Amino acid sequence: MRRTIRLLIAYDGSGYRGWQRQRQGEPTIQEELEIRLAGLCRQPVTLHGAGRTDAGVHALGMVAHFHTEAAIPLVAFSKGLNALLPKDIRILGAEEAPPDFHSRFSALGKTYRYDFCTGPVQLPGSRLYQAHCPGPFVLARLQPALAVLIGTHDFSSFERSGSRDKEATCGRGAIRTLTRASCVPVLGCAEHWSLRFTGDGFLRQMVRILAGTLIEIGQGKRPAAELTAVLAAQDRTAAGPTAPACGLFLERIHYAVPIFCR
Known part of the structure; x- marks a missing residue:
């Protein structure tokens, strides 16, 4: 059988x-x-x-x-x-x-986590599991930008260049819906942070580009108000850098019927 x-x-x-x-x-x-x-x-x-x-x-x-x-x-x-x-x-x-x-x-969505350290020195044991982004980081700068990301948008600006045929007429293109975008300190430590994103789908390297852009905002390298224009541009060059792969974790796949009961 x-x-x-x-x-x-x-x-x-x-x-x-x-x-x-x-x-x-x-x-x-x-x-x-x-x-x-x-x-x-x-x-x-x-x-x-x-x-x-x-x-x-x-x-x-x-x-x-x-x-x-x-x-x-x-x-x-x-x-x-x-x-x-x-x-x-x-x-x-x-x-x-x-x-x-x-x-x-059968999946309805996914949750990704992106971990990064903003301290001047990163401990060797975390180098494979956190991106090192040294510099002052202020969470309050990030909140307006995170709010902008929630909802349905064309995320072309946050897609790896050349990863999709943009002339293709089938599928949903770069339209995705985010239901969660948050940033919290890890274990209350002001130098270790986690970004989380939940959505109905993600483009190639979308989470890493979002992370790179949001970290720049938190470090005062670009204003949060700019994010609306970045989304509207539908142009990869408008967004920030692609954050390193080591900080990214696929946390959960979401289904209509719960599986594994965890």
Whole structure:
């Protein structure tokens, strides 16, 4: 009997070229998982993720699914798979899913977190998980800009140049809806910050470009009032720099029906 299995996955992306399998054979999260799953199921496995993450980006709640006819218990896809995987990839949960479930197409939205440090010196242990953006940072400068981002907008200014055919007429283009945009200090420390964004979808490097732009605003390098004009420009050159990949975490994929009950 054909089964649909979905996995809840966390990974440290520091040593990988991102989620998606690469033609040139560079290490990726998808490939590592597919190799181990093929061994468990004794057949080739294609794993479908809820999205892609770039090289160096981490995940706390990636969801992926695959189909198999292997009659092995679910525990093999959690504890068993963890025993085979490198320590920087962990399966947090495995469960049977309805036949029509699709990790990507069934998703309603995602939450990303971007961590950064504004102190003059960054501790070595955090260099792979926080961007270092030294300089005075004032949260109050950021609040008006965060409010502007909430809602439905054309986010072309926050999309990696050349990542999409802008002449294409199918799809929704660069229109996305953000329902949350926030920034909070981490553990009350004034030099360590987390940005969070929840939306119905994100363009290529959108979160990193948003982060780079917002950090500039918080550091007084551009006014918050400028963000409205940046959105209206629909031009990548109007926004700030692309923040480093190391600070980005995919936190959660949102579905209409709760999964994994976490």
